[in-house]
Each structure stands twice: as C-alpha cells, then as structure tokens.
Amino acid sequence: MSDTPDLQDLPDIDPDADINEPRLWRSVGWTARVIKNDDDEGWAVAMIKDGEAEPALIGPWTMGRNKKDPKPLDVNAFNTLVKTASEVLRRHEQQLHAQLHKSVMVSxxxxxxxxxxxxxxxxxxxxxxxxxxxxxxxxxxxxxxxxxxxxxxxxxxxxxxxxxxxxxx
Structure with a gap:
C-alpha cells in the first residue's frame, strides 16, 4: 500500500493546516498524496479536493534519484497538480452541464x-x-x-x- 499515513490517522493535526511533507502536501483546498502504484513498481500521486471522498486526479509520479523512492513533492509540483486537477473538475462539470441542459432556437x-x-x-x-x-x-x-x-x-x-x-x- 502507501508509506504515507492516512490524514485521519494523524493525531493532533488541524484539519485546515497546510502540510508540506515529501509525500503529503496540503494547501489551498487540495491534498496531494504520493502513493505506491500497485500496477507497477513506480509511484503515483492522488489529488483530492477538500471535502471530497475520491481523488479528482491520479497520475504517475516521478522516481527519485535512487530509482526506488518517489521524488519529493515541492511547491512548484503541487501548484501544477492543483491546476491540472482543477481543470479536470472544470471539464467534468462542463460535460455534466452539457448533458443536463440543451437549448435550441426556433424561428x-x-x-x-x-x-x-x-x-x-x-x-x-x-x-x-x-x-x-x-x-x-x-x-x-x-x-x-x-x-x-x-x-x-x-x-x-x-x-x-x-x-x-x-x-x-
């Protein structure tokens, strides 16, 4: 599974506080968690929007220099992940709106x-x-x-x- 503890398992941590750890980063309403990719020997990153049960985005994550451990999260990577995950959610909302709302003009x-x-x-x-x-x-x-x-x-x-x-x- 993952070497990173579940957020609920972390004692005495303010649920709204930012976290900046190598495999767990939380800020601006998002949590990035680096996890072991069960499909292969690599790593993946899951982006979870605050208040949501399921990740908005799961993607491959880069291996570190030792080719064994994952590359640590940093502010630039986190910001890019937030932007990408937000875009995924926005496209999903647009698609749902298009499915639920139709309009035609008739003369x-x-x-x-x-x-x-x-x-x-x-x-x-x-x-x-x-x-x-x-x-x-x-x-x-x-x-x-x-x-x-x-x-x-x-x-x-x-x-x-x-x-x-x-x-x-």
Missing part, C-alpha cells in the same frame, strides 16, 4: 424562440423542464417532461405550434 413566421430542456437527475423521480422564451428572454411557457425527452428543432417547433401544450412522449 416562426411571427417570432423567434429559445427552447431549453433542463434535466433534473433526481434518484427517485428524474424529470426535465421544457421552457420557451421569447426574443427578449421572457418565459412564455414551461412544462414538466420525461428526462429522456429529445429536444430538437422539430420537437420544439411542434410544441410551439401546439400552443405549448405538454408534448406527447
């Missing part, structure tokens, strides 16, 4: 509409909200639909043509 003879679909991934009762807004951004209609409703220009146009009545699903 009719009389007006232009933005129709959005916002999925609410509730564990017990997932659903989506279909919303129409006019060119000024004013909400014209909103209905609850199934979370698997397919928002396309065609389905949005049909909804508008049917005076915003709940679509058949």
């Amino acid at each position: 009719t003879d009389t007006a232009e509409f933005e129709v959005t679909l916002d999925i609410v991934p509730d564990e017990d009762d997932p659903y989506a909200m279909l919303t129409a807004r006019d060119g000024d951004g004013e909400q014209l209609a909103q209905v609850r639909v199934a979370p698997n409703f397919k928002l396309t220009r065609a389905t949005a146009s049909t909804w508008i043509e049917n005076d915003f009545r709940k679509p058949n699903q």
Whole structure:
C-alpha cells in the first residue's frame, strides 16, 4: 500500500493546516498524496479536493534519484497538480452541464424562440423542464417532461405550434 499515513490517522493535526511533507502536501483546498502504484513498481500521486471522498486526479509520479523512492513533492509540483486537477473538475462539470441542459432556437413566421430542456437527475423521480422564451428572454411557457425527452428543432417547433401544450412522449 502507501508509506504515507492516512490524514485521519494523524493525531493532533488541524484539519485546515497546510502540510508540506515529501509525500503529503496540503494547501489551498487540495491534498496531494504520493502513493505506491500497485500496477507497477513506480509511484503515483492522488489529488483530492477538500471535502471530497475520491481523488479528482491520479497520475504517475516521478522516481527519485535512487530509482526506488518517489521524488519529493515541492511547491512548484503541487501548484501544477492543483491546476491540472482543477481543470479536470472544470471539464467534468462542463460535460455534466452539457448533458443536463440543451437549448435550441426556433424561428416562426411571427417570432423567434429559445427552447431549453433542463434535466433534473433526481434518484427517485428524474424529470426535465421544457421552457420557451421569447426574443427578449421572457418565459412564455414551461412544462414538466420525461428526462429522456429529445429536444430538437422539430420537437420544439411542434410544441410551439401546439400552443405549448405538454408534448406527447
């Protein structure tokens, strides 16, 4: 396993205090932990955001000069790891947002509409909200639909043509 103790196993340490050790570094809301890579003879580093149970990033870590022990963490390496792990989380959030939020523009003879679909991934009762807004951004209609409703220009146009009545699903 790892030669570094678990954070919970460290007695009398302020959980908010910075730690700057060769294999454990904590600062600015992140913890970097150098761990033995079980897949090979090398080392890995896990980046954990404060308050999260799982690492945001796990990647290979450089061997030290003796080709046996890991290279110690330092401020530059830690800052680079924080930047990389933050970017991974940001991309994950963007991907999740894109999966849960869709938008199309529909033009009719009389007006232009933005129709959005916002999925609410509730564990017990997932659903989506279909919303129409006019060119000024004013909400014209909103209905609850199934979370698997397919928002396309065609389905949005049909909804508008049917005076915003709940679509058949």
